[in-house]
Amino acid sequence: MSTFMASGTETAADSRWHIVDADGKPLGRVATVVARLLQGKHKKTYTPFVDTGDHVVVVNAAKVKLTGRKEDQKIYRQHSGYEGGLREERARLVRQRKPERLVEEAVHGMLPKSTLGAAMYRKLKVYAGPDHPHTAQKPSKLEVA
Numbered sequence: 538m539s540t541f542m543a544s545g546t547e548t549a550a551d552s553r554w555h556i557v558d559a560d561g562k563p564l565g566r567v568a569t570v571v572a573r574l575l576q577g578k579h580k581k582t583y584t585p586f587v588d589t590g591d592h593v594v595v596v597n598a599a600k601v602k603l604t605g606r607k608e609d610q611k612i613y614r615q616h617s618g619y620e621g622g623l624r625e626e627r628a629r630l631v632r633q634r635k636p637e638r639l640v641e642e643a644v645h646g647m648l649p650k651s652t653l654g655a656a657m658y659r660k661l662k663v664y665a666g667p668d669h670p671h672t673a674q675k676p677s678k679l680e681v682a
Contacts, residue, residue, distance in 0.1 A: 543584040553591045554676035560597040562681045563604055568643035570681050575657040588653055592660045594676055599636035599665040603628055637663040
């Protein structure tokens, strides 16, 4: 008996869409569920070197919960690449300015750091509010514990 290995042509047709509501859920719980879906680890056809994951839509990202004092202590950093180009922002300010970034950065950190990880990350769609333009794809609702 040989081990199953997925090929790229099989997985593209097998990709589904999921919707995750982040309202009141802890950021880490939401991010781990989303990262597993993007990688395809929930499928029998999971292959580490092939993108077998699904598309994920996260709504209500502005209402995601940060536990403890992370709202004031967690720092998001960006660097322009130039000398002295480091910008730092607290999570509270990031939530006000661009709340989608909280979920995007958490999920991005859980994906592989390769071109395959970048392909998985492109299948993530995050929205601050409850509305999204992906109703035509008929996403299935997924509950986060």
